[in-house]
Amino acid sequence: MADFCLKCFNETWNKNLTEEQVLLCTDFCEGCAEEKPCVILVYDDKRRPCKFKLTSFFKRK
DSSP, X not given: OOOOBHHHXXXXXXXXXXXXXXXXXXXXXXXXXXXXXXXXXXXXXXXXXXXXXXXXXXXXX
16 A cells, blocks of 8 residues: 555545544655655544545545
8 A cells, every 4th residue: 555644645535634533654655755654544533443445435536
């Protein structure tokens, strides 16, 4: 899976997630080509890891 910083993740997948909704880990962002905190996990409203179908979650609009 590609690693994206929160900004690139939201732009790439047409999302509007905040830092409270994701787990970040410093890595190389494949969107902006910088080393910064990247999204490694998305949480649901109760702060549990999301259980979603990748095809529906990552569907671009």
